[in-house]
Amino acid sequence: MFGIYSRLRRVFHKPRPYRSIAIECTDRCNLLCVTCPRLSYDYKPRDLTMEAFKKLVPALKNYDNVDLTGWGEPMLHKQVYDMIRISHKQGCTAGFITNATLLDDKRGRKLLEAEINWMFVSIDGADPGTFSSIRVGGDLGKVIKNVRHFVKLREEYRTPTYNGPFLSTTFTMNRANFEEVPEFVALASDVGFDQIHIKNQDVVSKKEDIEQILFPFSDDQPAIPYDELESKFAQARLIAQELGARLLLPTFEYGTIDICNPMQQGGTYVAATGDVSPCVNLGHPTPRMMPDGSTIENSGLSFGNINEDPYETIWNNPEWGKFRDEFNNGIVPKACEGCQLLRKSEFHLTEGVETKTADLKSVPA
Numbered sequence: 001m002f003g004i005y006s007r008l009r010r011v012f013h014k015p016r017p018y019r020s021i022a023i024e025c026t027d028r029c030n031l032l033c034v035t036c037p038r039l040s041y042d043y044k045p046r047d048l049t050m051e052a053f054k055k056l057v058p059a060l061k062n063y064d065n066v067d068l069t070g071w072g073e074p075m076l077h078k079q080v081y082d083m084i085r086i087s088h089k090q091g092c093t094a095g096f097i098t099n100a101t102l103l104d105d106k107r108g109r110k111l112l113e114a115e116i117n118w119m120f121v122s123i124d125g126a127d128p129g130t131f132s133s134i135r136v137g138g139d140l141g142k143v144i145k146n147v148r149h150f151v152k153l154r155e156e157y158r159t160p161t162y163n164g165p166f167l168s169t170t171f172t173m174n175r176a177n178f179e180e181v182p183e184f185v186a187l188a189s190d191v192g193f194d195q196i197h198i199k200n201q202d203v204v205s206k207k208e209d210i211e212q213i214l215f216p217f218s219d220d221q222p223a224i225p226y227d228e229l230e231s232k233f234a235q236a237r238l239i240a241q242e243l244g245a246r247l248l249l250p251t252f253e254y255g256t257i258d259i260c261n262p263m264q265q266g267g268t269y270v271a272a273t274g275d276v277s278p279c280v281n282l283g284h285p286t287p288r289m290m291p292d293g294s295t296i297e298n299s300g301l302s303f304g305n306i307n308e309d310p311y312e313t314i315w316n317n318p319e320w321g322k323f324r325d326e327f328n329n330g331i332v333p334k335a336c337e338g339c340q341l342l343r344k345s346e347f348h349l350t351e352g353v354e355t356k357t358a359d360l361k362s363v364p365a
């Protein structure tokens with residue numbers, strides 16, 4: 001059976017209405033990253049049940065990809081491997097973003113046996129001290145050791161039909177770590193990542209975030225060190241070129257146009273609670289800092305809960321239809337006011353992926 005779904009996917013794959021569905025398999029986490037929006041509100045951590053995941057199966061044929069990430073650590077969910085397999089059976093690729101603290105030999109093999117298609121590893125520093133000051137509870141040495149081992153395992157599991165997962169880093173850049181970007185590019189390339197993705201800390205959910213972010217947001221924020229950033233980016237580009245590494249650097253053109261990255265991907269987010277929302281920010285009551293220093297208390301936006309209703313009923317909720325309709329007509333829905341992701345100018349999964357805006361007429365069968 002090994003590789004059969006990859007083969008079938010290639011032979012029978014037809015374009016689907018949407019690029020990706022985000023299904024948060026858990027909102028539990030083993031780290032306390034200072035940047036993390038999940039620490040800006042109170043909640044009771046939980047896993048998405050397999051029963052709830054299975055109720056999403058009829059919807060999956062409308063998406064190319066299943067992203068098992070949310071505000072939590074996907075590798076804490078014991079059945080994440082089954083979720084990947086089920087996604088494959090519906091013709092989707094599947095993967096997640098991880099802190100890789102749990103990526104040991106046993107779990108690495110289980111992911112490869114499930115034929116995971118992509119994995120992004122979050123590493124926010126090249127220096128162990130910087131890393132631990134941001135990824136509180138994490139250890140850079142351990143993460144690097146885990147990924148180096150996984151890169152070797154990936155070779156072992158490669159077959160003519162399964163090439164192993166596309167492996168990227170994701171470095172959430174802010175004032176505390178941007179100077180380490182060139183050093184990080186050298187490190188990540190040596191570890192064997194296929195891609196080095198440097199992105200902005202772009203979710204601003206508490207006052208302290210305004211001190212840290214590196215994109216124009218408020219008159220009260222410290223001046224952005226553009227010259228130093230330019231110089232570090234130039235060094236990073238040079239190192240990437242010399243090492244033949246694929247490097248994605250963030251742009252600084254924030255706040256120009258309303259483009260919502262989650263809506264471009266498909267605008268579907270299922271939280272670990274089972275609540276179905278358009279995106280991660282509305283799937284949780286993540287507060288939103290505003291440029292004038294005020295806070296929008298976001299109560300979240302759920303169109304239904306998969307534990308209670310079939311997906312089709314939720315999809316056909318007139319309120320969700322109205323939300324999609326507004327987006328399709330260039331109107332920013334009220335619930336999106338102040339969202340930083342709306343002005344995000346970089347892609348979540350891979351650069352250059354063709355993305356689609358949700359279409360009101362496409363209803364899951």
Ligand SMILES: C[S@@+](CC[C@H](N)C(=O)[O-])C[C@H]1O[C@@H](n2cnc3c(N)ncnc32)[C@H](O)[C@@H]1O
Binds near residue numbers: 037073074099122
């Ligand atoms: C919330 S985490 C969940 C997955 C996993 N626990 C991890 O850390 O990779 C998903 C991604 O969001 C990033 N992130 C954390 N805080 C952020 C912020 N304020 N703005 C943008 N991205 C952030 C993380 O670094 C990580 O790459």
Ligand code: SF4
Binds near residue numbers: 032071
């Ligand atoms: S590891 Fe991921 S989910 Fe956990 S606190 Fe850090 S950023 Fe948040």
